Amino acid sequence: MKITPVICIVSLALCAACSSEPPARPVEQAQQKPAAPPVPPEIQAAANAVLGGETEVLVFGDLAKNGQVQALAINRLAKRPENVAPGNLLTRAAIVSKDGATWKELFRVDEHLKNTNGFLAATPVSPVSGWRLQYEQNAETGLQMYFTPLQQPKGGYVMTIGVRWNPKVKRYQSLDRTYTTFLGEAPALERLSSYLK
Numbered sequence: 176m177k178i179t180p181v182i183c184i185v186s187l188a189l190c191a192a193c194s195s196e197p198p199a200r201p202v203e204q205a206q207q208k209p210a211a212p213p214v215p216p217e218i219q220a221a222a223n224a225v226l227g228g229e230t231e232v233l234v235f236g237d238l239a240k241n242g243q244v245q246a247l248a249i250n251r252l253a254k255r256p257e258n259v260a261p262g263n264l265l266t267r268a269a270i271v272s273k274d275g276a277t278w279k280e281l282f283r284v285d286e287h288l289k290n291t292n293g294f295l296a297a298t299p300v301s302p303v304s305g306w307r308l309q310y311e312q313n314a315e316t317g318l319q320m321y322f323t324p325l326q327q328p329k330g331g332y333v334m335t336i337g338v339r340w341n342p343k344v345k346r347y348q349s350l351d352r353t354y355t356t357f358l359g360e361a362p363a364l365e366r367l368s369s370y371l372k
Contacts, residue, residue, distance in 0.1 A: 184210075184352055192254070214246075221278035222248035225269045233263065233318070234310070238318040239347075244273040245282040247318065252305050252325075259270060263308040276331035282347040284308075287364065288322060288336060296358030299328035299338045316340075 190197045214232045226248055235246035248271065252264040274326035281291065288295040305325035312318050319339040327333050337350035342358045348357045351357035 186273055199211055204372050205221065218244075218246045221271045221273075222246055224271070224278070225283075226250050226267055233308075234312070234318065238270070239272075239342075240315065240317040241340065246271050247310070247319075247320070249308065252308050256305070256325060259307075263310075264325065265306050265308055266304070268306070268308060278329070282338070284322060288338065288349065290346045290348065290360060292346060293360040293362040294364050295336070295338065295347075295360050296326075297334070297349045298364070299324060301329040 176302040198273040198298065214235065217232070218235050219232060222232050227250065229250055230248045231251060232246050232248045236244065238245040238247065248269055249263065249265040250372045252266055252268040255261060255264060265284070271278045272281050276332055283289045284306060286304070288298045302325075307325060309321040310318060311322075317340050319337060321335050321337050323335040324333050337354040338347055340346070343350045344357075350356065350361065351358060
């Protein structure tokens with residue numbers, strides 16, 4: 176059998192390819208987001224006591240910038256409705272705060288937004304069955320939350336309600352449309368009577 180120069184070149188190329196190291200992989204450019212710290216059992220137990228066993232703690236710490244440990248917990252919506260983007264979709268939420276050796280509820284979201292003094296201003300009168308929650312933490316003012324009904328309330332319209340800690344009155348309150356001025360609360364929600372006939 177006669178070995179031609181072409182066969183030799185091809186054979187050498189194949190041998191070189193088999194023995195060479197694999198090409199270096201490019202260094203991953205995107206950095207991974209650090210994992211959230213695990214929720215301490217005491218905080219999870221306090222959240223479960225308020226909202227039940229299906230509770231997820233989203234954030235905890237000095238949320239109000241008042242030196243007290245607080246936790247924001249939610250009950251996620253079991254199934255995302257059609258035409259609703261993913262996110263923090265919930266049926267209920269609460270903020271609990273450590274007061275000495277006990278925990279107390281400061282703020283609740285269910286069909287309405289409430290604090291210890293009553294219903295927050297801008298809360299729809301008609302019950303809301305699901306909410307979208309967006310939140311951010313500000314180094315100076317603390318946790319700021321934005322609640323938007325997933326469906327249009329009966330007799331109303333969908334609007335986002337901003338809520339954060341009011342240090343002057345020491346409770347969570349809703350904010351005006353500019354998210355700068357605190358609004359009050361009402362002890363009860365009353366339906367307005369229609370004067371039209």
